[in-house]
Amino acid sequence: MKSALYLCLLLVVLQVQALPKLNHSNKHKHEREQPHSLGDHSHVEHENSAHMKITPSNAEFAFRFYKQVTEEGGNKNIFFSPLSLSTAFAMLSLGARSNTLSQLHKCLTFNLTEMEEQEIHEGFQHLLQLLNDPHRKIQLNMGNTLFIDERLELQQKFLDDVTNFYYSEAVSMDFQNSEHAREEINNYIKEKTHGKFVDLLDSLDEDVMMILTNYVYFKGYWEEPFESYDTRDDDFFVDAKHSVKVKMMYKSTYYNIHRDEKLSCWIVEMPYTGNAAALFVLPDEGSMNQVEDALLQDTVSNWRQSLEGRSVDLYLPKLSISGSYDVKRLFLKMGVTDMFSNDADFSGAAKNTLLKVSRAIHKAKLNINENGTEAAAVTMVEMKTFSAMFSPLEIKFNRPFVMMIFDKATNSILFMGKVVNPVLVHME
Known part of the structure; x- marks a missing residue:
């Protein structure tokens, strides 16, 4: 699926x-x-x-x-x-x-x-x-x-x-x-x-x-799907002292990623079929404020231009x-x-x-979950094979993160947000 x-x-x-x-x-x-x-x-x-x-x-x-x-x-x-x-x-x-x-x-x-x-x-x-x-x-x-x-x-x-x-x-x-x-x-x-x-x-x-x-x-729909049997209960750390239980999805595959050492954060691009992609930004613990302060067109443009493919063990929470x-x-x-x-x-x-x-x-x-329809992955299968010589890097979205949804055909930000607590549905 x-x-x-x-x-x-x-x-x-x-x-x-x-x-x-x-x-x-x-x-x-x-x-x-x-x-x-x-x-x-x-x-x-x-x-x-x-x-x-x-x-x-x-x-x-x-x-x-x-x-x-x-x-x-x-x-x-x-x-x-x-x-x-x-x-x-x-x-x-x-x-x-x-x-x-x-x-x-x-x-x-x-x-x-x-x-x-x-x-x-x-x-x-x-x-x-x-x-x-x-x-x-x-x-x-x-x-x-x-x-x-x-x-x-x-x-x-x-x-x-x-x-x-x-x-x-x-x-x-x-x-x-x-x-x-x-x-x-x-x-x-x-x-x-x-x-x-x-x-x-x-x-x-x-x-x-x-x-x-x-x-x-x-x-x-993701080009590389998550499998529901890989989803496990896990902790999401809302802050240094509090955590909540979430359904954490898992996928080991080839993703375009970037490490911004200056801002202390990971950037992961997850493509959809149909020329769109989600950009997930995971600040290191205590680095959210400096990442948010740097959120400018040039910063995000540099992130996207600096993306490089690598084999990743990715953990992403289901959320609504x-x-x-x-x-x-x-x-x-x-x-x-x-x-x-x-x-x-x-x-x-x-x-x-x-x-x-x-x-x-x-x-x-x-709403992010595993529901979808059956379809084959596009080019990611070949790229995954190409990256087999690298040991997988673990990136775990188990703390607050920023996300953007891009329409690649128009280079437009369709949606933007910050996930602080994946289990809180209604936020005013």
């Missing part, structure tokens, strides 16, 4: 509410816009490198957000999708103007002296095309939807742009019938995340005018963790303030209505 890394979603929900004393004279109901399918953009050549221009900024944002979470999260599990966050707020920026827009660009680390605003959105457009390619071997789906109150009329250019660049569907509904609207939105989220998020939206305030959602669903984040609170600390206040300028999104973001949440879940 192939071992599966079973990653479910992330999603961002933005509630955009009307500011007080607005002109509600426009009662025109916005008709539902049909999303552009990826097939509609077949004229875009595969070798188009538009997405590569935004890759460094997306990576830098991932590490900035991670560090913001660690600063206030203490010694807890962390798991989120930086790409989902970047995509959702980049899409929202299409309607932002003045200081609201510049703060968003700065938070997402987009430097307009190095690239034009148009190039940002073209980058995400191509990125979504590549990620959602139905011919890929990994199961990866990413999408966006705008739920719009029927009282709100959006700027046509904003609608055209979110549909063209982000393949977003625009759904008009009666938010005054809040219970029905909430149920419809939750059913949509449940369907897109394969049932992993149920009743995500707990309430819908009467002044909410638009909800933006972004979802990511990923399921991958989740992350839930108040993005509004985190973004405020990252310098994004106008968007959430009466100084917000989303005049590029709506006609005759002043809007601000009232709530932004992000949830993600991760």
Whole structure:
């Protein structure tokens, strides 16, 4: 059986509410816009490198957000999708103007002296095309939807742009019938995340005018599977004084690894079938803080370039963790303030209505286990034979570690996290 890394979603929900004393004279109901399918953009050549221009900024944002979470999260599990966050707020920026827009660009680390605003959105457009390619071997789906109150009329250019660049569907509904609207939105989220998020939206305030959602669903299978009969009960050391019992998986095979002596950590790359890989970073005892401080694009890029194949006795715990984040609170600390206040300028999104973001949440879940489907390993069999002259190196993930899931086709960080306690499922 192939071992599966079973990653479910992330999603961002933005509630955009009307500011007080607005002109509600426009009662025109916005008709539902049909999303552009990826097939509609077949004229875009595969070798188009538009997405590569935004890759460094997306990576830098991932590490900035991670560090913001660690600063206030203490010694807890962390798991989120930086790409989902970047995509959702980049899409929202299409309607932002003045200081609201510049703060968003700065938070997402987009430097307009190095690239034009148009190039940002073209980058995400191509990125979504590549990620959602139905011919890929990994199961990866990413999408966006705008739920719009029927009282709100959006700027046509904003609608055209979110549909063209982000393949977003625009759904008009009666938010005054809040219970029905909430149920419809939750059913949509449940369907897109394969049932992993149920009743995500707990309430819908009467002044909410638009909800933006972004979802990511990923399921991958290891090229070199773990066997369930090799899994044993073992200790995972949460800290120097406390340990918990975990199901520790074991595999002796050939992996790409790197030892960073300066930061005192091991890096192990575990590939999936379908051009994706997980990067696990195991700091030596007492070295987690210095590893986290060094988490930058250049550091991770150097790690990946320094990987070398070696025979490894690898121990990795089965785990199921989740992350839930108040993005509004985190973004405020990252310098994004106008968007959430009466100084917000989303005049590029709506006609005759002043809007601000009232709530932004992000949830993600991760499950790593041995479940999967039968399939043959790819090139790893030959490489394992080649490495037989080396004695296996033991790398045991029995203490807190950092992990990243890369989509190699786009060089994007899909998910990122830190495992402090593999048996704690729900972490706020």
